[in-house]
Amino acid sequence: MERLIGHADLAEIQKDRAEIGIAIGESRLWGKGIGTTVIQMFINYSFEKFSITKYL
Structure with a gap:
């Protein structure tokens, strides 16, 4: 079963x-590594899609 458990976003892109x-x-669901995994995936995506290399 798939369900929405949270969200990730980029803001102030410059x-x-x-x-x-x-x-x-x-x-x-906290403390299970979900956030860490999502952030790693999101960093890879934002680099490939927008060439983002620095995060605030």
Whole structure:
């Protein structure tokens, strides 16, 4: 079963930098490495898509 458990976003994109954010909504899912995995995937995506190399 697939379901939405949170979100990740980029904001304040300027040249090669951006603010990155993530939220996992259900506290019972915190501390399981989900956020770490998502951030790593999101960093790779934002580099490939927007050439972002610095995060605030």
